Amino acid sequence: MTAFILVSGMFTGTHIWQDTAARLTARGAEAHTVALTGLDGPRAATAPGVDLETHIADVLAVIDSVGAAGDRRIVLVGHDYGIHPAVGAADRRAERIDRIVHLDSGLPRDGVPALAAVPDQSLREHLAGAVGADEADGVLPPPAHEEWPRWGSTAGVPDAALDRLTALAAPQPLGTLLQPLRLTGAVGPVPTTGVLCTGNGTSIELVQMLVRLGDPALRPLTDPRVSFFELPTGHWPMLSLPAELTDVLLRAAAGEGHRLEPVDDDAGPGHLRPFLMDVPDVPRERHGNVDLYLPDAEEPRPAVVLVHGGPVPADARPTPRDWPGLTGYARCVAGDGAVGALLDHRLHDLGDFERAAADVAAAVEAVRADPRVDGDRVALWFFSGGGLISADWLDAPPAWLRCLAATYPVLAPLPNWGLSESRFRPARAVANAGALPVVLTRVGREMPEIAATVEEFLTAAKDCGTDVEVVDVPHGHHGFETIDLTDESRTAVRHALRTVLDHAFGRDPR
Known part of the structure; x- marks a missing residue:
């Protein structure tokens, strides 16, 4: 049996996966959501000291619980910021993870904090100086209703779902964004799938073009173990296209998806x-x-x-x-x-x-x-x-x-x-x-x-x-x-x- 472990992104908790998890279960899979410390629950209280390692530990606890049965193929899904604790946990349990799904998220790198993936440039610059202990124990207030587009396109999200997203949003502990991710390299061979939301500005064709530019950091994306899907929606597909997202996750677990063309070194980019x-x-x-x-x-x-x-x-x-x-x-x-x-x-x-x-x-x-x-x-x-x-x-x-x-x-x-x-x-x-x-x-x-x-x-x-x-x-x-x-x-x-x-x-x- 395939067990999906779903990790949410900034300001959000397990509630965003409710529809997708129910659909995965109805299709014969297991679905487990990760309650990230300080983020789950309406306006969740944040205790001092919550950082990226705290959230990696949260994900590890679910992996260990699900993997204890020994008969489950674990697919780890990270949305937005959630890919950072997901990859961090997978690096420590690589032998238990069948696939990692990057759901409209970036490519976490060793030594780089999640702040680097925050889409708002002015906010990145503002937070980049928050390295003192007092500041790192602070929080980033959640967006108001009209501010969500700063964090990703809300295209396709119904008004009621956006209202609920706002009502249940929690402050993001700054330590989760400022602490560098530490990877040993064990996660490298784990198969991955990127689910790109075209309404948020990324497509398979755009990624292929960036690969052709010759950036060495992107060459691994042409590995046959890496696949891609697109969804015609904004940054929150679990709210805008839950049925389509469910289908893509199941296909990703089966090893399907588009493969990028490697750079032809003879012809050149x-x-x-x-x-x-x-x-x-x-x-x-x-x-x-x-x-x-x-x-x-x-x-x-x-x-x-x-x-x-x-x-x-x-x-x-x-x-x-x-x-x-x-x-x-x-x-x-x-x-x-x-x-x-x-x-x-x-x-x-x-x-x-x-x-x-x-x-x-x-x-x-x-x-x-x-x-x-x-x-x-x-x-x-x-x-x-x-x-x-x-x-x-x-x-x-x-x-x-x-x-x-x-x-x-x-x-x-x-x-x-x-x-x-x-x-x-x-x-x-x-x-x-x-x-x-x-x-x-x-x-x-x-x-x-x-x-x-x-x-x-x-x-x-x-x-x-x-x-x-x-x-x-x-x-x-x-x-x-x-x-x-x-x-x-x-x-x-x-x-x-x-x-x-x-x-x-x-x-x-x-």
Whole structure:
């Protein structure tokens, strides 16, 4: 018999599993919920000293109780924060665990506290300094009814269920977030399944794309023992889709699920394959974190500053300014008579948008100050996750900004990025863009969660009368310039380049 052990996340207790547990039992499985110290029960009182080790002990007690019979296949399910005590306990009872299910949760790592997975960036920064004993014994108040989206999308949760979630929410002991997780490595071979909630901003396709970027920390996700499922809902599927979640958990226990494709080391990651067009051989100069691609011209020329996406791991090599897709654009810009500028910025984590935006602003000023650049004729071109940085320039376009371009961009923070209250919301900032021309390259095979941000942006732009020219690539994927080597793709790139350069030079793009 399969026995599911269900571990809840921040502010929540065993009550959130009520429907799912009943359905698992009706399907012939066992279901056991873990009462985490200080979190279970309405407005549970929190005793001093509750930390991650306390919750690991809570999970271990249930594992030992269930495993005492010896005839049960244990599947350990951790939701949200709950994956941290779940993995910590599994590391100490690896021989008893048949599978670990990460339910819309992160990847716990040895030595890293659960705070690193908290979606709210400002809260992470605030709590990061709470390392003293007095503060670590404190609590984080539970969200008010309207504050739950800060912790994950509430899409699909019925109003009554959200009311109950709020009424039964408990303060989170700070020690559970601040104490580093300690792992011996014993949990490594245990099969795992990730259940991704697409309404919260994560999908199998997005994870596959991140794996292709070459982050060594994500390579283990291509192991055949790792599977994935998607649920079309927000962060609380046990409240929004309990029947569908039950089915997925049973299938995960049976070893089903999607497997990621490993990186083809011979072909190389998609973003490091050749650009889809021949590009001119133009001079390149490296100045700090900025590369200039220079046209054959005597007088100052307009410039196009290319801003890569991300997050990109800090140790990724080559860095984005040497990626063929981006250098291809920069060389084409220079070949057509303008200065192509390509920079590396420090968007290595979802909490890095502030410093990445500062890097971009500093690079733009350095480019404008170069004597070979006409500082009054500059275009900015944002790619992928770098699209959020465009909000600064849409919100207050300077007079010298002749055009803003975005290619397969993210134009509103995804729900689980913890940026809902930040300034990095182009779909909101476009209301202040005024007469600034915008050129947007949209791919037809975009990841749905990113495509939704593009449509949100276009709707907002239409409402406020912003001039947006959309260049469509109907059969293109995210990063199409090095993976979709088609005439359709080449036509789109040429169209976008021509339009951006027309605006930069002050020519009529029509």
